[in-house]
Amino acid sequence: MQTKRTFKYVAALSVGALALTACGGGDDNGGDTADGEMVINAHGIEPQNPLVPTNTNEVGGGHIVDAIFAGLVSYNTDGSTEMEVAESIESEDNVTWTVTLNDGWTFSDDSPVTANSFVDAWNYGADPDNAQLSAYFFNAIEGANEEGNIEDGSDTLSGLEVIDDLTFEVTLKEPAADFPDRLGYSAYFPLPEVAFEDMEAFGEQPISNGPYVLDEWNHDVDAKLSTNPDYEGNRTPENDGLTFTFYTDPDAGYTDVQSGVLDIMDQVPPSAIETFQDDENIEAHTEDGSVNATVTIPSSLDHFGEDEEGQLRRAAVSKAIDRESITSTIFDGTRTPSTDFSSPLMPDYSEDIPGADVLEFDAEEAQDLWAQAEEIAPFEGTLELSYNSDGAGNKEWVEAVTNQIRENLEIEVEPNPFATFAEFRELITNREIDTAFRTGWQPDYPSVYNYIAPVFGSGAGANDGDYSNEDFDAALVSAASADDEETRTEALTEAQAILMEDLPAIPLWNQDALAIAAQGVEGVQLNWQNQPEYHLVTK
């Protein structure tokens, strides 16, 4: 039994000549599929949906889908974009884009990757009959509604047109200079023809064109991936395969990394947050992260409207929060105080946004700003901050934030917990919440634009606080239609400056990207999505 030997090997490596009295069965978490092959064992989570790219919106399935598919473009570790399946993606007006594919790409069933592979996959993803969870990503294309579904009962998006086998044209609703940068996200991956015959079967055993192919998906146990010999893209694997072993309790995963059974894990369980950096059994990796945490104050909230009084109060609340002390005491330094509405990892991040000092703690000035607002109209009642208590750590930081606001502004502030995320989001979506509430954003592609346009644009899909500002929308439009990088970054900085004044949401901090690896594991690099670059990991 191969697996048995593997386990013994792993065990012997870590404890030398210790007698292995009771390890009879062994554990095929150990990993190597054949002698001399370097298969990396990674922590995974059972995918919640079939492995169809447009239907994968959570991290468990995301790991696998990202590893087995290749899109038009791919992202480098630093967040820059590189052409992958596409040879070029060009436009003269930022509205109509011509995509030309490289010749020679194939799926693992040897069928060619053509323009139809993309167009058909996108139409499938946007068709409301298929109820795909990532349909939202098609909302910029002509013929899709705000939620990204095809309008008017048609089967296809009117903005997609196949020119020939290797060329297709995409027409957008509005100019978007960063459109090519978006296309590395999993929702835009291609599908082979065979997928459309039986999508259910395909979701169980996808045929793909990426760095790896899925050999086996043992539900609730693991997914075994081996390298794709035909892959010639940007993410050439340094190892011979990946096995994602599924865990339901991150503590179990942590234990397995400590004992060397698991090579790499993309998260740290809350129980180990304080200790993992000093744990000698593992290698800890921390980097700046891209997921941010914010407090959204809806503009409909009394005394917090989009006027001078609202601006003063929002600025006062923001300046009353000592982000530094919360990130260091409650999060043990695994969060970094925000300096803008995005993350320093973004390629178009800017350090000097006018008005960004509103994010710095200053109790005196906060009181002063609040007093000015009081002169306009006196504030009565309680400022409440809602959150979902099923998210780990939410309770602690929300209480800390409300305590600080209460002490520094001398007003009534209370946390307002909801038992589940589902309940919390339902109230927000239906606009039935009349308090401030916690929000956060994980970027879909590496750009500041993605942090602000879908969240603060007038009527945008994730604009939970119903913020609306013409100047801001105009700045977004000029960013989206900018011809060069510089004008674009300028427009984005201008847009963020407007947000700093209005503070539709108050940026708090960015979650650091954390990963742990077993001793002897090399090549651990965390990308802009806070995930290890699995294809670079070796041991």
Added chain:
Amino acid sequence: MWRYIVRRLLQTIPVILGATLLIYALVFLQPGDPIVALFGEKPVSDAVRAELEAQYNLDQPFLIQWLLFLKGALVGDFGVSYSGQPVSELIGRTLPVTFQLAFMAMIIEAILGVIAGFYAGMRRGKIFDSTMLVVSLIVIAIPIFVLGFGLQLIFGVQLQWVPPTVGSNTSFTNLILPAVVLGLVSFAYVLRLTRTSVIENLTADHVRTARAHGVSDGLVNRRHVLRNSLIPVVTFLGADLGTLMAGAVVTEGIFNINGIGNLAYQAILRGENPTVVSVVTVMVLIYVVASLLVDLLYAALDPRIRYA
């Protein structure tokens, strides 16, 4: 005897109806919209919402949802999970693992508990008895996850006698440590129950009579003391099988075992009604069958009990 069994099995029907209705009501009353949760922070269009609600019968009132579930369950169709897998397949995959774990735990606790309890009872007040009482008290007092993490650290990570987690390989040796953890608390109860029972029986009339007849000590202890002492233990063990299977959630999490407890836990978190209710139905069935087996075992242990 057969009539008794049939009658008992018929009694399970209202139990299952009641239990599923109760669970359905609870899951239904749980606040929050599972479809919004499915999409995270992205918006959902009305067309897609309607499509998904129809797919999972979420657009029906809860009594209809429940009846639709029963209708499906009668022909073995428990519905589909949100990941598109038939729930019957999920249960088929996880139930044997949990059953194996619970069965191993039960064997461990029964054998060790009865032996230790018997000797403790026979040597009442001696050093072995006192030690066992203290040990069982400690085991009962420590929460199961502390025991689990503690033993995992010692035997899995430091000594490396067993793999720290189970994962895909649910072999006998891999499951020993989790089974010990799972069975430890019940072991303490079995031990105490046996001990008390043995002490009682030692002074019982029939034991005295047997000794007066000159029956050898070993025979008296085995046939008259031990056998009679087992009746409360068997009752406990029968009920315990259900507890072990349902209570495996914590142990399964610590040792990453893909059992039915983990399945139920995940499904509750995601608000997946079909999976939750199906798992509960299966659990109820197991509980009912186990208690039936216990009642039948009584007859074997105590000749005075007969089922007509």
